Amino acid sequence: MANARDIAEPVFRLVDVTRVFRTGKVAVHALRGVTLSLNEGEVVVLLGASGSGKSTLLNILGGLDLPTDGQVFFRDRNLTRASDGDLTRFRREHVGFVFQFYNLVPSLTARENVALVTEIARNPMTPEEALDMVGLGPRMDHFPSELSGGEQQRVAIARAIAKRPEVLLCDEPTGALDSKTGVQVLEALCAVNRNLGTATVLITHNADIQRIAHRVVVLADGRITRDEVNPDRVAPSQVSW
């Protein structure tokens, strides 16, 4: 099941990427030379201790941040020196984000939160389709405050996939959820990957979740210490924590 992906096209290519944060006199090296490729249709789980640079890496992939050094390619486009406007367009057209804190707009209903994206995307699905895909069709006129954490996260996923992005970047999407709800969210993510072929990067602190990945990448102190294909991928329903 996994081997079919080996020859696939790379969507992202990172070459020797470093990221240094300077606050006052202290310089924090969040990434110290990361080289990595992400392939089409692949589910990659990103593991690592707190502070190892996972979020930094994800933000750079998604065009929310730029590397201090090194090169980032999206297909054959070099994002390294893209302008703010280019990055905005890149995000608008190609990337979907899911965050640990769902980051829904509290004053908009589930459907409207998704519409926030479909209104500016080029070839989106309807908000209803996207919400159906994560199993929230019946609740789409509820406000975030009327939804559980898991449901809110699934709205966030629907919002991320509604534009049919080529990559879906998820920073601890199950971090705030219990095991059962977390599994529902993972199932939604895998369904999207299966149906739309969206390359997915998923950050987690939960080692068990790596069993649903095609590939597992481990960061430690800003460097990649492990990058290997998962030979026996399982369905989300088989993980628990």
Place this chain on the structure above:
Amino acid sequence: MVRVLDRKLLRDLRQIWAQTLAIALVLGCGIMVMVAAYGTQRSLVETQAAYYDRHRFADLFVAATRVPVTRLAELADIDHVAQVDGRISFHAVLDIDGMQAPAVGQVLSLAADAGQGLNVPLLRHGRLPDPDRLDEVALNESFAQAHDLVPGSRFRAVLNGQLRELQVTGWLLSPEFIYTMAPGTIMPDDRRFGLIWMNEAAAAAAMDMQGAVNDIALRLMRGADARAVIAQVDSVLDPFGGTGAHGRDRQTSHAFLDSELTQLDALARFLPPVFLVVAAFLVNMVLGRLIAMERAQIGLMRALGYRRAEIGLHYLKLAGMIGLLGVGLGWGGGLLLREGMLLLYVEFFRFPFLIRDPALGAMGLSGALALAAVLAGAARAVAAAIRLPPAEAMSPPAPPSFGRGRIDRAIAALRLRQTSMMILRSVLRWPGRAAITLLGVSTSVGVLVASYFLFDAIDVVRDRVFQQGNRQHVTLTLARDAPDSVLLDALTLPGVTSVQGGYALPVRLVNGHRSRQTAVIAQFEGAELAQVMDDEQGVITLSDRGLVLPELVARHLRISAGDSVQLDLLVPPRDTLTLPVTAIIRQGMGSEAHIAAPALFAAMRVAPRVNQIHLRIDPQQMPALQARIKSLPTVAGFADWEELRAQFDASLQEGMLTMVMIYTLIGVLIAIGVVYNAARIQLSERSHELASLRVLGFTRAEVGFVLIGEMMLLTLLAVPLGWVMGYAFAQGMVDAISTDVVQLPFVISRRTYALAALVVVGASLAAVLLVRRRLDRVDLVSALKARD
């Protein structure tokens, strides 16, 4: 289809509706005052212009002793004179049923072809006097109504020494007498002063003026040089006792009306900018906070691919909506208020019709200014919002760094309670917001000081005019100049205890090419009844040589104390005198110069004469005195100062009470708008911190103290600053409101300062308490759980 972002906008607005409303009200207040004041002013100016135009209100006016009608053609021949109209005018004491005191009437001759002349009166009721009947007269409407004198009613008048019975035929209005004032008084009084139009033959017979006139009006052609015409008119009328032609600016009714319109204009210019600035600051404060709360949402939208411009526009729209709400409220309120003011003015001035200016200019200007103020206020916060890098916007803001600076160590050294410490640190941590709160609150103190100051000014005027300046009970105006021996005669009138003479002399004061037409009042020594008053120094003792000039006239003539000034006498002997100016004073009303009687008559080289007599009397004898005066042929005017003061108070009480309520409302609105918003922001920003205090075991009262304490600290600090602002505002008001007719004294009492502070502190406290109620409702658990 409504875009999702716009839907968010409306819901956000609903979320912060109370703050939105607070800002919109402040903004709306400014717009309301602007629209109402400009709208009223424009409407009155247009109505006045149309009234003047339709009734051919004259451009120049001149009184003389006796001008043969045949000589009027000479005036008409002067270049740029379009039309000349002459009539007979004199004052007479009236005896009216139901009124014990004598009234004063100005009798005007009405030509058979009055409709073709100048200053054409408008018939409101009844008919004009029959040219064949000598006893028929028409009255001005307000006087007739005050006495219920309907067509057919009769009253008596002393005409040229003879008591005559007159019959009313109708009521008139005239553009010349929109504002009517008896000679020797300071306020309109419809009961005591009336206009009496009598047909020409009757007036001529009464005054022995057949074939002659003594009151001439001229209309000029467009673009005429009034000064040149005046000079020629004066030289023509010189042999006939002309007292000097003057323009509309010295015509009583016009001057008062103009002064009223100037004050409205000042109101429109003065207050609205204050509101607009405060509203701009408020928007900045509220939007800054909203944006801070929505950091994560802004980051999210950036992550989703929204452009900076789209996000910026979103928040500008929010500000715009607040602005639009304020503009809507302001326009609505302004148009309503304008309608109310117009109705009052129309009734007061008795305009026969009203032209409503659509006020589009004021609405457009105020709307544009308001939106500009709000958008300017929002611009800073929005700029900060869209500058945030998206990744950073997603993470909660770093906790504010509380400095360990010198001030902070000083505060620590005070060993205050922890809650007091929190207050002081918070003020220091957000100095910008503290400054806005401080400025807003002090502005409201300033507005109140500047408006309550009007009472102080009025009090001073009242004290100067009634308590000290005029201690007489009665002032008689004589029909003709009389030798000073009449003062002895006056002592024999019923109830009179002391007498003082006065002599009013129309003059033109000249210094180089600058000149000013006014009167010199000569004061006789003896009983000090009528005295010259300075706003600051009080009673001024006249020197035995020189002239005392009011500041306004001195400034116009560029004369200071010690200089000499030339006096052209406008009545016989029509000499030119040169007199030193010994002092310059500020006087609340009028532009007369003052001199001691001996000094004047010595310079004129004539025997002393009087045309005013001030009397102090035994109040019990007032009825007897009034009865006697009604039959005295030499008296043309009678002023009862007790009565004048009652009038003054009554007329002020009406207008002033409304004014104070409006101003207090405005000041309170600003204070509440600022404090409420600041406290709401405090609460939302620190709900986490305050909830933590509660969890730690602090009582509601102690936690409330942190919130209330900071706002009240700022309010108290704002009070002295507000006093300074108020002082400056009041100074501005004095300059803006003072006209030739009324000059406000610049004095601010402690009562005003105290009252302004009290009202604002009360309003602030109310606003914070309103917010504190929300603090009680904060759910501890959710406040602690919330990420922001």
